[in-house]
Amino acid sequence: MSTETTSLLSSSAATNSATSSSPPKHPSLDTFEVASLDSPSSYAAPPVLESLPRHLTLFDLVAIGVGGTVGSGIFVLCGLIAHDYAGPSTFLSWAIAGLAACLSGFCCAELAGKIPEAGSAYSYASVTLGEYPAFLAACCLTLNYVGSASAVARSWGDKVSVWSEAELGSEHWFSRLCDPWPGSTWNPMAFLVAMGSVTLLLKGVEESKWATNVFTYLKVGLVTFMVVLGAYLGYPDFKANMSPLVPPEFGINGIFRGATSCFFGYIGFDEACCLGGEALDPQRTLPRAVIWTISIVTLLYMAAAVVLTGMQPYVDISGESGFPDAFRAHGVGWAAQISAAGEIITLPIVVLISILAQPRLQWAVARDGLIPQVFAEVDERGNLWKGTLYSGSLMIAVATFVPFGYLDDTISIGILLAFCITNWSVISLRYQTAEDGKHSVRLDWLLLAFNILSMISGLLSRHAGAGELGRMTFRATSAILAIVAGLILGLPQSTGKDIDVEDYYHAPLVPFLPMLGIYVNWYLIAQLEITGILILLAYLLVATLFYFVYGLKHSRGKRKRRGWKAYQEARGGAKA
Numbered sequence: 313m314s315t316e317t318t319s320l321l322s323s324s325a326a327t328n329s330a331t332s333s334s335p336p337k338h339p340s341l342d343t344f345e346v347a348s349l350d351s352p353s354s355y356a357a358p359p360v361l362e363s364l365p366r367h368l369t370l371f372d373l374v375a376i377g378v379g380g381t382v383g384s385g386i387f388v389l390c391g392l393i394a395h396d397y398a399g400p401s402t403f404l405s406w407a408i409a410g411l412a413a414c415l416s417g418f419c420c421a422e423l424a425g426k427i428p429e430a431g432s433a434y435s436y437a438s439v440t441l442g443e444y445p446a447f448l449a450a451c452c453l454t455l456n457y458v459g460s461a462s463a464v465a466r467s468w469g470d471k472v473s474v475w476s477e478a479e480l481g482s483e484h485w486f487s488r489l490c491d492p493w494p495g496s497t498w499n500p501m502a503f504l505v506a507m508g509s510v511t512l513l514l515k516g517v518e519e520s521k522w523a524t525n526v527f528t529y530l531k532v533g534l535v536t537f538m539v540v541l542g543a544y545l546g547y548p549d550f551k552a553n554m555s556p557l558v559p560p561e562f563g564i565n566g567i568f569r570g571a572t573s574c575f576f577g578y579i580g581f582d583e584a585c586c587l588g589g590e591a592l593d594p595q596r597t598l599p600r601a602v603i604w605t606i607s608i609v610t611l612l613y614m615a616a617a618v619v620l621t622g623m624q625p626y627v628d629i630s631g632e633s634g635f636p637d638a639f640r641a642h643g644v645g646w647a648a649q650i651s652a653a654g655e656i657i658t659l660p661i662v663v664l665i666s667i668l669a670q671p672r673l674q675w676a677v678a679r680d681g682l683i684p685q686v687f688a689e690v691d692e693r694g695n696l697w698k699g700t701l702y703s704g705s706l707m708i709a710v711a712t713f714v715p716f717g718y719l720d721d722t723i724s725i726g727i728l729l730a731f732c733i734t735n736w737s738v739i740s741l742r743y744q745t746a747e748d749g750k751h752s753v754r755l756d757w758l759l760l761a762f763n764i765l766s767m768i769s770g771l772l773s774r775h776a777g778a779g780e781l782g783r784m785t786f787r788a789t790s791a792i793l794a795i796v797a798g799l800i801l802g803l804p805q806s807t808g809k810d811i812d813v814e815d816y817y818h819a820p821l822v823p824f825l826p827m828l829g830i831y832v833n834w835y836l837i838a839q840l841e842i843t844g845i846l847i848l849l850a851y852l853l854v855a856t857l858f859y860f861v862y863g864l865k866h867s868r869g870k871r872k873r874r875g876w877k878a879y880q881e882a883r884g885g886a887k888a
Contacts, residue, residue, distance in 0.1 A: 370597040376668075377584040377605030379528035379661050381577055386535055386616045387655045388467045389577055389720075391634025394617070397570035399559040399626035403617040405570030410610035412571070412836060413578040415829030416731035417606045418819040419738040420582065421599035425817045426741070428594030431676030432582055432669075433730045433737070438680065440740040441733070441756075444856075447863060449733040450677050451855040453582075455726030457673065458707050460579055461509070461666035463719035465711035467632075468659045469502030474633050475652045478640075503712040509664040510704030513671075514697060527661035534654040535612055538635050539619050545642045546623035553622050565774070565839070572839040575724040577613060579666070581605040582727065599817035667707050671699035682863035721844050728833045729848070732763060735826035735833070742805050742822050758800050765793040766831045770838030771845075797827060 368376075394402040420432075429435035433453060437446035473490040480487055490501050546553065558564065581602045591597050620629065623638040630637040636655070639648035671687075675696055678688035691697040710719070736759050743755050772786040800823060819825060837845070 368591045368597075370600055373584040373591060373597060373601035374604045374608075375528040376665055377581045377601060378608050379531060379665055381579060381581075381605070381609045381662075382528075382531050382535060382612055386538075386577075386613065386635075387471075387659055388464065388716075389574060390613075390616055390620050391629050391637075392631040392720075393570040393573055394621050394626050394634070395629045395631045397562060397566045397573065399562055399566070400554040400556070400621045401558045401562075401567050402570060402621055402626075403614045404567050405574050406577075406610065406613040406617050408568065408571035409574035409578060409836075410606065410613070412575065412728075412731075412829065412832045413581070413606050413610070415825055415832060416734055417581055417602050419735050419826050419829065420731075421602040421817055422738055422819040423734065423741070424598035424602060425595040428591060428598060429676065431673050433734045434673060434676055436737040437733050440737040443680070443682070443863075443867060444859060445733060445736075447677070447682055447859050448852060448855060449730050450673060450682075451852065452726045452730040452733070453673055454670065455851070456579055456582070456723055456730065457666055457670040458703060458710065459719050459723040459726065460576065461663050461670075461707045462506070462710035462714065463576070463716055463723060464659060464662045464666060465506040465509070465707070466499060466502045466714065466716045466719065468505050468656065468663070469499040469711070470632055470716065471652070471655055471659070472501040473499075475636075475656060478652075479649070497713050497715055499712055503708060505660045505663055506704075506708040506711040509660060509667060510700065510708060512664060513668060513700050513704065514695070527658050530654070531658040531661070532612075534651070534658060535616065537654075538651050539612075539615050541644075541647055542619040542623050542635065542638065545639070545644065546619060550622040553625055559626065568836065569839045572724050572728075572836045573720055574613075575728055575836060576720055578606070578609065579723070579727055582669075582730070595817075663711075667700075667704055670703040670707075671696040674699045674703060679868075681866040681868045682859065721840055722847070725837055725840060725844065725848050728837050732830050732833045735829040736763070738819055738826050739800070739823045743803060755800070755803055758796055758803075762793065762796050762800065762827065763830060763834070765789060765796060766834040767838065769793055769831075770835040773835070774838045775842065793831075800827070 390402065393405055394400075398405045423436040424432075427436050427439050431438075431450070434446050434450040437449045469490070473487070476484065476487040476490050492498070492500065558567065584598070584601045584605060591601075616635075620634050620638060624641055628641065633652065633655075636648040636652040639645070639651060674683065674687040677683050678685055678699075687699045687702070688696075689698050739759060740755065769786065769789045772782060772789060805822075
């Protein structure tokens with residue numbers, strides 16, 4: 313590790329330690345360092361925030377996690393997946409996605425406690441895997457954060473338009489305002505909610521945190537109302553509507569295809585991790601926030617899916633307005649109005665939370681020199697104002713002009729790939745030796761091979777067909793995958809006290825659990841169409857070119873893996 317990097321991390325740790333006990337509302341400019349790598353000394357660069365003030369409690373983190381997921385999952389995806397992919401078995405799609413989220417969530421919980429830095433998977437990979445994998449993780453998270461905010465904003469605009477036509481009529485002036493040019497991709501209401509969310513974030517996280525907590529209460533209350541009333545209304549026809557459980561036109565593949573889209577609804581716990589640099593007592597609060605968030609949202613999702621598909625035949629479920637239309641079908645117009653209005657009122661907080669994490673991610677990457685330093689600059693109040701403005705502007709443009717159907721799978725594939733890197737990171741951390749904080753290159757190559765073989769195995773099972781050649785290729789790939797897994801299991805794990813500290817949360821069954829998580833994530837990615845996978849590969853290729861053209865030249869780490877021991881030494885051995 314370079315002297316400059318060590319000094320940087322040490323100063324960050326000192327500031328974090330001070331702010332943990334008495335976090336200031338707005339940090340003084342005395343805590344900022346000018347970090348302009350290539351500028352002449354006479355140039356007065358804008359202040360760059362080297363450490364974020366810690367002010368988020370466990371309740372705040374759970375509210376961010378639940379608030380950022382529940383709306384997008386139930387209000388946006390439940391009806392879509394039931395109608396297009398899984399029918400009555402939609403709850404199984406949510407269960408499979410929840411299992412994948414748990415496998416990665418345990419790993420995120422361990423890493424969030426041991427490496428409580430802003431940036432989530434980027435920060436974890438930069439310590440355990442190195443700079444280039446970390447940069448790819450950051451690019452995948454950007455797909456997640458910007459894409460999810462754009463998708464939910466777009467969905468909100470569509471819901472406002474549907475509600476206006478149902479309640480006011482298509483000729484009403486407000487309905488025409490919502491859809492001024494029928495047939496075009498322009499969505500004024502999506503622009504409005506996206507712009508409002510960015511404007512609120514530009515005022516600072518303290519104000520945003522208050523809004524998040526309030527709207528999370530409202531959303532959980534609304535979902536409870538919809539589930540309880542829907543269960544009562546759907547009880548007489550429940551058995552008929554739930555048969556067949558797996559519609560023949562969808563089959564088992566439809567359940568897994570739905571699970572891939574469902575993963576969009578589990579991004580909230582990762583956003584809580586991305587705010588780890590602002591969490592109080594992060595070693596304890598972050599793991600608990602992750603586990604609480606996944607548990608709460610999985611139960612809500614499965615309950616909502618069972619109730620919605622039990623209320624109506626799946627062919628009649630609306631992909632845009634599931635619960636409101638189901639209530640109308642049962643003649644309960646007042647409930648339809650409450651649920652539709654509730655969705656419209658509470659869904660914007662998902663946009664706010666989704667884009668909240670992106671400036672923190674940009675800050676972490678810019679701090680390491682991999683993107684321009686402007687993304688780490690702060691205003692006089694200590695806010696990441698420019699980073700919020702730039703990422704927010706991109707989100708506004710995408711939400712305004714790109715339909716929801718083009719965004720859902722992009723978000724899911726980005727977060728699934730980021731979680732593969734997170735699972736890889738926790739294995740890497742556990743296998744580092746206590747003596748030098750490093751591990752053999754052999755582990756890196758074995759884990760790379762395991763990821764590639766998992767991807768190939770998933771693609772073959774989904775796209776190779778039922779032919780003999782496809783089955784033989786799948787079996788051969790699975791056999792090689794099992795051999796690689798056995799070689800990884802045969803490597804000695806660390807027993808050093810610098811890693812296995814009792815105060816830290818430890819994911820269970822390592823490396824079995826993260827390896828299973830990697831395989832499940834790649835299997836879900838393989839459920840997408842080949843076109844979507846090729847688009848992801850093209851995106852990662854562009855990101856790779858940017859890294860080698862710009863990031864490598866300006867990097868502070870110069871491709872070196874920090875390592876757990878070096879990371880702890882840089883932080884003075886203290887837990888932030």
